[in-house]
Amino acid sequence: MEDGEKREWGAKAWTYLSSVRSQSPLIQCITNFVSMDLTANTLLSAGASPAMLHSPNESPDFTPQVNALYINVGTLSDNWLPAMELAAQLASKLNKPWVLDPVAAGASCFRLKACLDLISLKPTVIRGNASEIIALARASFASTKGVDSSHDSTDAVEAAKSLANSSGAVVAVSGAVDFVTDGNRIVGARNGVPMMQKITATGCAVTALIAAFVAIDPSHAVEATASALAVFGVAGELGMETARGPASLRTHLIDSLHGLDQTAVISGVKITAI
Numbered sequence: 001m002e003d004g005e006k007r008e009w010g011a012k013a014w015t016y017l018s019s020v021r022s023q024s025p026l027i028q029c030i031t032n033f034v035s036m037d038l039t040a041n042t043l044l045s046a047g048a049s050p051a052m053l054h055s056p057n058e059s060p061d062f063t064p065q066v067n068a069l070y071i072n073v074g075t076l077s078d079n080w081l082p083a084m085e086l087a088a089q090l091a092s093k094l095n096k097p098w099v100l101d102p103v104a105a106g107a108s109c110f111r112l113k114a115c116l117d118l119i120s121l122k123p124t125v126i127r128g129n130a131s132e133i134i135a136l137a138r139a140s141f142a143s144t145k146g147v148d149s150s151h152d153s154t155d156a157v158e159a160a161k162s163l164a165n166s167s168g169a170v171v172a173v174s175g176a177v178d179f180v181t182d183g184n185r186i187v188g189a190r191n192g193v194p195m196m197q198k199i200t201a202t203g204c205a206v207t208a209l210i211a212a213f214v215a216i217d218p219s220h221a222v223e224a225t226a227s228a229l230a231v232f233g234v235a236g237e238l239g240m241e242t243a244r245g246p247a248s249l250r251t252h253l254i255d256s257l258h259g260l261d262q263t264a265v266i267s268g269v270k271i272t273a274i
């Protein structure tokens, strides 16, 4: 990895994290029951302000106030979908960034269709694991294992490019390497530790962090998305130094994210153009 490029990305990621801390963007999260706690705590420890408000009766008042919207279909049910669609429509109309996590997109017809309908409402960023991104790019069931991926992130790079081109969104595929693309350029972030997969909702939490970073700089969604993924990964690496397993890593990851300083971010972030 070229040292100058690595340091430049590290400095960029630090600027985003510092701005999240100083501006504390308000993030509306319509997310699944499993992830609510980790997602809110991740946003708080990064310096953002999470609000888990999902009623369609509130979105007309609340969505105009937020800096970004985060939608996650993890525990999707019939009555939540219209709430997601309404909030996404409002965000798009108001030119506010919104970010989609298509959890288990290939697991059922209902879920796949819901995700594709949400994507037609123009998310700024879509972040999923490899199986989810492949299912969306093909608009069909892919071999998937519920919320977990049965592919490596490298298997989904072409699917991510194709989804970015068809949707107009920046697309991120997470995994051992996190890839981010606008359909044209691709950047890779090589941070994180495998044990992050053993904590439920780390994917959901990092997608919320992407929303906070994109709230700071919506017109550079590739940079903001790659930075959020790398910063979360660095927090995981530092957390792993003292963790004894997934449960303590969860705690230590949040602590590390809260405590990250400039040196840790600039020296730790491993982002490169692919």
Ligand SMILES: Nc1ncnc2c1ncn2[C@@H]1O[C@H](COP(=O)(O)OP(=O)(O)O)[C@@H](O)[C@H]1O
Binding pocket: 128, 129, 130, 147, 148, 149, 174, 175, 176, 177, 178, 191, 192, 193, 194, 195, 196, 197, 201, 202, 203, 204, 206, 229, 232, 233
């Ligand atoms: N093998 C790995 N090595 C390092 N980090 C990983 C690995 N797998 C996943 N991660 C990290 O864990 C987080 C969740 O990603 P992932 O498990 O792919 O999402 P999901 O939980 O939605 O399936 C991301 O920050 C990602 O970078």
Ligand SMILES: Cc1ncsc1CCOP(=O)(O)O
Binding pocket: 032, 034, 035, 074, 075, 103, 147, 199, 200, 201, 202, 203, 204, 205
């Ligand atoms: C286990 C589970 N079931 C429905 S949503 C969810 C959480 C998924 O979280 P992540 O995609 O971050 O692993």
Ligand SMILES: [Mg+2]
Binding pocket: 103, 104, 128, 129, 147, 203, 204
């Ligand atoms: Mg997920």
